[in-house]
Amino acid sequence: xVSLQEIQAIRLRCEALDEHIQRLRADAERTTMxxxxxxxxxxxxxxxxxxxxxxxxxxxxxIAARERLEKELREVDQxxxxxxxxxxxxxTLRYITGLSWSEIAKKMHxxxxxxxxxxxxxxxxxxxxxxxxxxES
Numbered sequence: 001x002v003s004l005q006e007i008q009a010i011r012l013r014c015e016a017l018d019e020h021i022q023r024l025r026a027d028a029e030r031t032t033m034x035x036x037x038x039x040x041x042x043x044x045x046x047x048x049x050x051x052x053x054x055x056x057x058x059x060x061x062x063i064a065a066r067e068r069l070e071k072e073l074r075e076v077d078q079x080x081x082x083x084x085x086x087x088x089x090x091x092t093l094r095y096i097t098g099l100s101w102s103e104i105a106k107k108m109h110x111x112x113x114x115x116x117x118x119x120x121x122x123x124x125x126x127x128x129x130x131x132x133x134x135x136e137s
Contacts, residue, residue, distance in 0.1 A: 004076065004091075004094075004095045004126070005095075007073065007076055007095045007096065007098075008095070008098045010069050010072060010073055011073065011098075013069060014066055014069050014070060014073070017062050017065060017066040017069070018066070020062055021059060021062050021063060021066070024055055024058055024059045024062065025059065027055055028052060028055045028056065028059070031051050031052045031055060032052065076095070076096075077096065080092055080095070080096065083122065086108060086110075086118060087118060087121070087122040089108060090104060090108065090115060090118050090119060090122070091119075091122060093107060093108070094119065101115055101116070
């Protein structure tokens, strides 16, 4: 299970992977065009075919990595959704949306010290609340 502090970094990594996948796909399209236009000599086609093969393998790796990250994020989202209010809102604003404590306090109409107190409450229970994906009573 990913730590809550890693959530924003994982979301940013997913965005970076999306951009990388798009660049790979664009490169693959250019390579495909070159393959079609290449003279019939084996040297060019072999070189371009090898490049295309590497691009497709890299794309598959990046997609698999992104899927693993998305799965971890879904698990955290599900755990946060199981929390009662106002803990759910606080955890969503902090770890999913990535707001600062002062922004959270304004949105929740609390003073910052109440936000810290709520956060400490939920963090004290976080590991104990969920065992094997099930909330403990």
